[in-house]
Amino acid sequence: MELKGRIIVYSIMGCPHCMRAKNSLQEHNLPYTDISLDLYPQCREEFQAKTGKKTVPQIFFNNKHIGGNDDLQAVIKNKEELKKLIEEVKNNESQSDAPVPPDPSTAQHSADPGEIVCEPDEYAILVHDLKDSGLIKDHRKGLKTYKNSFSGKDFVDWVVKTKQLEREQAIEMGQALIDNHFGHNVKSSETFEDKDVYYRLLDDDDEDALNSGGMSDCKPRPAAELGADLRKLILRLYAAFLSPDGKKVDYKGIGGSDEFKHYIKLTKELQRVEIVDASREEKLAFFINVYNALVVHANVSRGPPFFNTVKYIIGGHSYSLQDIENGVLRANRKGVGMFSNPFGKNDPRLKVALEKHEPLIHFGLVCGAKSCPPIKTYTPDMSTVTSLTPQSIINIGQYAVIEQLKVASEAFLDGPDGCDVNVSKKTVYLSSIFKWYFIDFGKNNEELVQWVYDYMGESEKKEKLKEVMSGKFKVSYLSYDWSVNSK
Incomplete structure (x- = not known):
């Protein structure tokens, strides 16, 4: 179809809802111009000004702002509305107040991971x-x-x-x-x-660790710096190997890719990364990203991971998925089925553990099961932030990792896997995550549900929850789908 005007899709790399939106436009033979905010960071100011949003995708038909993927799907169902929009871009050139595609020569391509070099130690x-x-x-x-x-x-x-x-x-x-x-x-x-x-x-020392078998000759790098490189590479992998609907991962495809070979090489640097003196925010971002990457690495190399055996060597010590979640991010608390704390009093990894647990990490860690929160990446940096969430949230402003996690928790609670409310039955249905880690959210059901309410976005569901909370209520937990999120 030839258009006088222009359909614009603002997106970020690896965003599931961006993929769905662009896939829908392709299915309806509607050509579009993709403005990647990763490649064209100079477009972010215009993006915010024209949309007032912090989420992607955001879609325009000439100067008419449609909204996100859900809005696009609603338009597609309304055949009359879709016909009007198509006529608009088919017969009219793009207006002066419509988004303008950037010059392709201004794209800021990140360095290929294979070109990453280090100073020899x-x-x-x-x-x-x-x-x-x-x-x-x-x-x-x-x-x-x-x-x-x-x-x-x-x-x-x-x-x-x-x-x-x-x-x-x-x-x-x-x-x-x-x-x-x-x-x-x-x-x-x-x-x-x-x-x-x-x-x-x-x-x-530990031949079972997925990053053992050869050491990096690089000088040890700060956690924030190495974490940033890992994060970029993880985004590239998911951009290439998420399904069009963003719900499944092609682990086999990842395993055969050049990007994954580069990733394996980069994990060697984890062995001697400087993590002890990192800030709380740096540790949160670093270990959440590493946890999620380790799950992917395990799925590619060995199949679905066992949480107490799959591990990386990080900063001179072995960390399993259990160690990262319960030892580091939950401030050395017992996990599900554990009889003692992950780290003993003389364990050197205690120096790395957070001093106070962070409940929000439960919406950032991705276990690889279908009921887990969706894939996302985090940064402690107060500048550019991208994350993949159910609503493909991109942080354009000055958000740190805690703010990113708050956005991720809001998105998870807005979805059916996180929370549901039945007013007539006076029952709040929550993800089993809240049952397994109850102690992280409160001392009783009232404190737990208050936590959920505080971190839920403004919505009809939140109004229902407020109504239920005004009297006596019950808490029930949703069944958890442990099947693997693979293609």
Whole structure:
């Protein structure tokens, strides 16, 4: 169909509702111009001015603002309205107050992940030499065997002999290997000693971790910086391998892609990332993104993940999905079916755990099941923010990770998997997430439902909830669909 005017779709990369809207336009043979706010960040100011919205997609027929995907679907059902809109763009050129497509030459393409380079770490060279030294082997002490280990004394002797250094300097080098997360004491001590005490390189420590089997030679990066690179690559994967309706993931397609090969390479940098001194916001964004990426990695490599066994090495220590959720993000609280806290009092990962739990993380973590909150990514940065939610929410303003999570929780509660209200039965139906993690939301049903009300967007459902809350009410939990969200 030839148009004198123009259909504009504002979108972001990987947005499910954007995909649905564009797919619907294609099905009706309606050509459109896609303005990606990822590629053309200079268009964001105009986007806000013309729509007054923080969500995508936003669709225009010439200067007539249709709204989001739900609005488009309503127009398509109304054949008379759709006919009028088609006639408008078919017979009339785009008006001066209609959105203007940007010059393609101004697109700000992100660097290909394969081009990411790192500054080499001087201790990476030492590690390569150590691997070739013959010092690393199985050692037996009493009834205990320490596999793939070396003693502190042997290491110092080797450095003194091969590097022509004093013993004190050799000990400092051993400590530097620990401090830079290349290795650690097999008993978790963080001190290097010139004794028959055994140490193990990180690369030999946990062969089950999905990012084990080869270390990054890069200098350790701050969590926020590495997290940003991971986030961009995850967005690219989902942009390419989400189904047209945004509901399913082609894990097989991801596994065979070049982007996934780049992603695996990037996960090696997680092994020595600097995370202990990160801010609360940086930890929230970083660990939520890593959790969601680990679920994808597991689904691609091994199938649906087991939450206490699938893990990454992060900042020198192994973290399972359980460790990330309950140990770090829930401030070391017991999880479902757990008899003790994830981290003991001497566990070095306690330094990484949040001091106070954050209930909103439950709407950011994606377990890979159909009833989980949808896929999204987060950033601690107060500048550009993109996220994938049921309503494809993009943060154009100055939002931090907490604000993004609030938006995600609002979107989840607005949907049928998050909350439903039956006024006649005086019953509030909630996702089973609220049952499993009840303690995170309140001490009783009243506090729980008040939390839900406070984080719910303005809607007819919220009005119903307010009515139910005015008297006695019951809380019931929705069944949870654990089937995998794969194509």
